[in-house]
Amino acid sequence: MPRRRRRTSLSDTGELDFLRRLLPYFRPGAAVIVGPGDDCAVVAVGNRRWLLTTDSLVDDVHFRRDWMTARQLGRKAYLVNASDIAAMGGRPRFCLVSAGAPPSYRFSALMGIHRGIEAAARETGAHVVGGNLSRSRTLFVSVTLIGEAPRRPLLRRGARPGDALFVTGQLGAAALGLRRLRRDAHARGYAVSRFREPPCRLAAGAVLARTGIASAAIDISDGLLRDLGHLCAASGVGARIDLARVPCAPEARRHGAALALHGGEDYELLCAVPPHRLSMVERLRSRLGCDFTQIGHVMPSRFHVRVVDSAGRPLRTAMAGFDHFAPGRRT
Amino acid sequence: MPRRRRRTSLSDTGELDFLRRLLPYFRPGAAVIVGPGDDCAVVAVGNRRWLLTTDSLVDDVHFRRDWMTARQLGRKAYLVNASDIAAMGGRPRFCLVSAGAPPSYRFSALMGIHRGIEAAARETGAHVVGGNLSRSRTLFVSVTLIGEAPRRPLLRRGARPGDALFVTGQLGAAALGLRRLRRDAHARGYAVSRFREPPCRLAAGAVLARTGIASAAIDISDGLLRDLGHLCAASGVGARIDLARVPCAPEARRHGAALALHGGEDYELLCAVPPHRLSMVERLRSRLGCDFTQIGHVMPSRFHVRVVDSAGRPLRTAMAGFDHFAPGRRT
Numbered sequence: 001m002p003r004r005r006r007r008t009s010l011s012d013t014g015e016l017d018f019l020r021r022l023l024p025y026f027r028p029g030a031a032v033i034v035g036p037g038d039d040c041a042v043v044a045v046g047n048r049r050w051l052l053t054t055d056s057l058v059d060d061v062h063f064r065r066d067w068m069t070a071r072q073l074g075r076k077a078y079l080v081n082a083s084d085i086a087a088m089g090g091r092p093r094f095c096l097v098s099a100g101a102p103p104s105y106r107f108s109a110l111m112g113i114h115r116g117i118e119a120a121a122r123e124t125g126a127h128v129v130g131g132n133l134s135r136s137r138t139l140f141v142s143v144t145l146i147g148e149a150p151r152r153p154l155l156r157r158g159a160r161p162g163d164a165l166f167v168t169g170q171l172g173a174a175a176l177g178l179r180r181l182r183r184d185a186h187a188r189g190y191a192v193s194r195f196r197e198p199p200c201r202l203a204a205g206a207v208l209a210r211t212g213i214a215s216a217a218i219d220i221s222d223g224l225l226r227d228l229g230h231l232c233a234a235s236g237v238g239a240r241i242d243l244a245r246v247p248c249a250p251e252a253r254r255h256g257a258a259l260a261l262h263g264g265e266d267y268e269l270l271c272a273v274p275p276h277r278l279s280m281v282e283r284l285r286s287r288l289g290c291d292f293t294q295i296g297h298v299m300p301s302r303f304h305v306r307v308v309d310s311a312g313r314p315l316r317t318a319m320a321g322f323d324h325f326a327p328g329r330r331t
Numbered sequence: 332m333p334r335r336r337r338r339t340s341l342s343d344t345g346e347l348d349f350l351r352r353l354l355p356y357f358r359p360g361a362a363v364i365v366g367p368g369d370d371c372a373v374v375a376v377g378n379r380r381w382l383l384t385t386d387s388l389v390d391d392v393h394f395r396r397d398w399m400t401a402r403q404l405g406r407k408a409y410l411v412n413a414s415d416i417a418a419m420g421g422r423p424r425f426c427l428v429s430a431g432a433p434p435s436y437r438f439s440a441l442m443g444i445h446r447g448i449e450a451a452a453r454e455t456g457a458h459v460v461g462g463n464l465s466r467s468r469t470l471f472v473s474v475t476l477i478g479e480a481p482r483r484p485l486l487r488r489g490a491r492p493g494d495a496l497f498v499t500g501q502l503g504a505a506a507l508g509l510r511r512l513r514r515d516a517h518a519r520g521y522a523v524s525r526f527r528e529p530p531c532r533l534a535a536g537a538v539l540a541r542t543g544i545a546s547a548a549i550d551i552s553d554g555l556l557r558d559l560g561h562l563c564a565a566s567g568v569g570a571r572i573d574l575a576r577v578p579c580a581p582e583a584r585r586h587g588a589a590l591a592l593h594g595g596e597d598y599e600l601l602c603a604v605p606p607h608r609l610s611m612v613e614r615l616r617s618r619l620g621c622d623f624t625q626i627g628h629v630m631p632s633r634f635h636v637r638v639v640d641s642a643g644r645p646l647r648t649a650m651a652g653f654d655h656f657a658p659g660r661r662t
Contacts, residue, residue: 041460129372
């Protein structure tokens with residue numbers, strides 16, 4: 001019997017590993033200021049800089065059809081992209097939608113998806129300028145956003161040891177909502193609504209970028225620790241998180257710290273603020289439009305990412321977060 | 332027994348009907364010069380105009396995995412978008428990719444898709460600047476292209492009665508290739524290769540736009556008559572096609588005119604040329620990089636779209652083309 005060659009599938013390697021191995025194939029270009037690997041690409045267009053980002057919501061992976069209305073689905077597909085624009089301090093301007101739906105999918109539901117996208121775009125000052133609809137066994141909604149970059153876009157790289165780490169809003173509620181929806185598609189309450197509708201941190205991101213207060217930023221989509229890990233890797237630093245300071249949503253608090261640290265789906269912003277700019281935080285707080293909480297510090301890279309309790313003792317916590325292809329991962 | 336309310340699904344209405352009913356929801360904006368409904372959107376960014384377009388290839392709808400290599404799939408996903416940029420006379424600059432794949436999908440195949448996109452982007456002067464990979468039961472590849480618009484982008488509207496109608500290249504081979512692949516996934520030959528790899532008409536589109544020779548243009552993706560119908564509807568005109576003049580690919584000729592008229596997947600350009608610019612055609616021909624054949628004339632709208640034989644007798648031909656949701660439609 002011939003030996004079967006083992007084939008590596010995505011469930012063996014995961015999305016991150018795939019992206020890591022793909023990056024060398026991208027060529028830098030004069031017009032490409034930031035290529036793949038940050039929340040958005042930054043490109044030079046004439047005398048301006050623009051942000052480009054794309055993200056999909058896929059049936060049975062990111063949502064189930066009975067978990068939310070079509071309009072909520074469209075809104076969320078837009079907002080998860082707007083979150084990437086927010087993380088760089090930009091302003092969404094143009095939106096493209098590529099959707100796939102089974103032939104049996106209701107016309108009114110597809111209209112709902114597009115009206116959800118359209119309404120969210122309008123609220124954030126963007127225009128839906130085009131799209132495409134295809135037949136597909138699996139329902140999916142891919143949104144591409146083109147945004148205006150601020151003069152100095154916030155990048156994942158740039159954090160330095162000694163910088164303070166801040167997050168907007170509260171963490172953990174959306175992950176709790178997801179957990180509840182998995183048990184009961186008709187679950188209700190704040191946590192569920194938080195899963196269905198991510199916050200819009202465009203105003204906060206714009207203030208952070210315009211004032212130059214942040215040295216680095218990322219949006220928290222895959223869980224605080226995982227996205228902090230991305231920021232640290234890009235900046236070549238480590239980090240210390242004080243567990244007691246992490247702003248855990250009240251509903252999620254009863255379930256321990258795991259939801260706030262690893263839960264994902266928060267779409268809050270995480271940023272680093274250098275010590276000499278800490279005095280600006282109080283003045284800016286009211287303009288951010290949301291809570292803004294210091295949760296720890298940037299450390300030298302050898303420190304890796306540690307979570308410490310109130311006595312300063314490091315917690316054993318795996319750096320897990322959301323990876324679409326992680327073995328055994330289920331929606 | 333309660334009466335069940337009949338629900339309208341996409342297979343009842345089709346993609347075009349959906350888009351028609353969706354259009355009123357899009358708002359025009361100062362920065363949006365051409366919104367949804369043309370091959371690309373045209374937007375103003377600073378002092379420049381840009382083209383935006385997005386399109387997906389979905390497993391079991393646009394392709395089957397055993398019909399082409401992953402690299403060919405990536406290449407095609409890029410080229411069908413480049414075709415929209417070509418139809419407006421633009422130049423692709425930035426590319427974003429949103430892909431979905433089952434966990435069992437081979438890592439090397441996903442790399443192949445992205446390398447196919449990357450190579451096609453490089454050949455056409457564009458950069459892949461970002462992307463996103465998600466788990467999905469159905470394999471799909473969504474590409475978004477951002478291109479530089481020429482000074483006067485070619486639009487679907489603008490054709491006037493009396494204009495001559497031209498197409499680039501030859502028609503029908505890709506549809507024949509698709510037909511052969513449906514019967515035998517390992518079919519070979521020119522027609523099959525034409526289905527796998529659409530032509531790149533960026534040079535032709537750029538010449539047509541730069542010289543101002545064309546009054547309107549569209550790319551032929553859903554079949555000559557269907558896309559001609561779009562151009563006519565946008566321009567408020569009708570058209571007469573001389574069947575004998577339609578440049579049918581030699582392989583497809585044996586199968587009658589249907590493949591060239593309705594086949595789809597050609598990705599050639601169709602354009603209208605006003606009578607006073609016809610003298611320019613001969614001079615430009617060598618710069619287009621492909622055949623450029625006059626196939627008929629633009630007529631007043633009451634004429635609708637007619638195909639006539641060599642004696643001038645109208646043929647009975649249904650205005651059918653590719654609609655992803657058309658009842659009974661199968662890949």
